[in-house]
Amino acid sequence: MMLLRRRFLAGMGAFGAAALLGPQRVWASAQIAFGDVRIDTLSDGNLMLPADFILGGMPEEELKVVVEAFGLSRDQLTPPCNVTLLRDGTHTVLFDVGAGPDFQPSAGKLAEALNLLDVPAEDVTHVVFTHAHPDHLWGVLDEFDEPVFVNAAHLIGRTEFDYWTNPDTVASIDSARTTFAVGAARRLSAMVENLTLLEDGADVLPGVIAHLTPGHTPGHMSFRVGEGKDAVMVVGDAIGNHHVAFVHPEWKSGSDQDAEMAARTRMMLLDDMARDKTAIIGFHLPDGGIGRVEKEGQGYRFVAGA
Template sequence: MLTRRHFLAATGGALALPVSRVWSASTLDLGGARIDTLSDGFLTLPGNFILGGMPETELQEIVSRYGLATDQLTPPCNVTLWRDGTNTVLFDVGSGPDFQPTAGKLAEAMEALDLSVDDVTHVVFTHGHPDHLWGLLDEFDEPIFANAEFAMGGAEFDYWTDPDTVNTIGEARASFAVGASRRLSVIGDSLRRLTDGEEVLPGLVARLTPGHTPGHMSFDMTAGSVPVTVVGDAIGNHHVGFERPGWASGSDQDKDLAASTRTALLDRLAADQVVLIGYHLPDGGIGRAERSGEGYRFLSGV
């Protein structure tokens, strides 16, 4: 049965699954498990951070169709919460207070669901960028999710904790490296390093999806009534990322590898009708990929 309710924010779309709206979050009932995407707010980015270098004429046609400006983009930030009756798992932890003033709102979203940080049993990171990692510590540099077990791709952890990364990542992202290293050093001794294909928990499998960052991971949920993949930033937006997945994007650290990863991932998600959850996709980020013309389109909501 399809159910839906609206509170503070409305959404739309065409996904034939039981999705409801809670505060600024979306909920998906998998039968025995529940997924909520919790809003951490949104980012304010210069348009060329994502769109720079793309074919201008074709790009303009796409962004105009989506009603986007090219000088500034404001992507949402969706933190995924998975509860199976035993485990309460967060995928990423948002920005915290130190990245952008429009983000770092995860605590408010959790409060709206009557969820305490002490309830979280596991935190699984897709990658180490600020909007995914910097909400890890409190003002005393202690982990906010004190009862949780932490996990991240091993290659991703190694990259951000390598002292040379700050010198090789480029000036624009040097602060990313400093911030990631500081935070990961706090939990490094206990953090689980994941490999491609490793089962994180029963019904939750890590998948290496590199390019956006060197060790970026997505996560397949296989135990519910429908297959679901948390894609993180492997698909970073609902417009050019879907319509032209092979285009290089300025938001990716290895642009060519990210485009190859994105194309292969969308091929699989569309062919297998997998529900996807994207960190920067609209309406809570829950939807499907459907083939359309030369690429795909994102179908969000119900």
């Protein structure tokens, strides 16, 4: 497997008004290739989150060490959003589609990144969702509530679909995520006639296998692309950052809907990828999200682009 190059959009004009809203990640396309497969990660912009949404409730003294080591703010975090694009000469596949126009104004920039690579939305053959949170799903509809990827088959895990389309979810989910539930149900309902539901272990496409990695959401899925030394794991938010999730994967995070299950899933994934030297693509990891997992002390570290 080769990390081929990174491409950048130059200048403030690429960001528009969102550039004024806070710290920005440079727009990038990081690319790897093996055989006939080419994988790009495309920036959808970044989120702007209260730091305690991720860090709240973690052991304060130990957390302070991680915060200082990674230069994190205890007020606000601005994680990047990396959408994965796979092309193999036959299929053009997006793993997640970003936030679209209705979430945070610092996100929803996927269309501009696709334009950079000369990939029209009409050319996308498959849209595969890791889960149904806004920054991953909401970009499936445009500002007029029309489908963006009109020629694509759409795929999501059955458990994830059942959870977000259950009317009881809106009533039972914590209040901070009520809009998540309403927005997910609306978008999943809009595409239901063109939606395939995936089971754990399903073959999504030749060489792409779905794996249930629950915790962040009830039916979160990760996707293994390729085999052996060429294997890549698209993990979505199952490993949601490059700092506490790697250094202390056992810590529970408020960003996960089932924090205990998410921690178990995270530790399993990190252990497997470090042992097998599987490449990782994370939706909120830095430098385009592509890298390797290495064991370090009692935890792990993310090595970008390795």
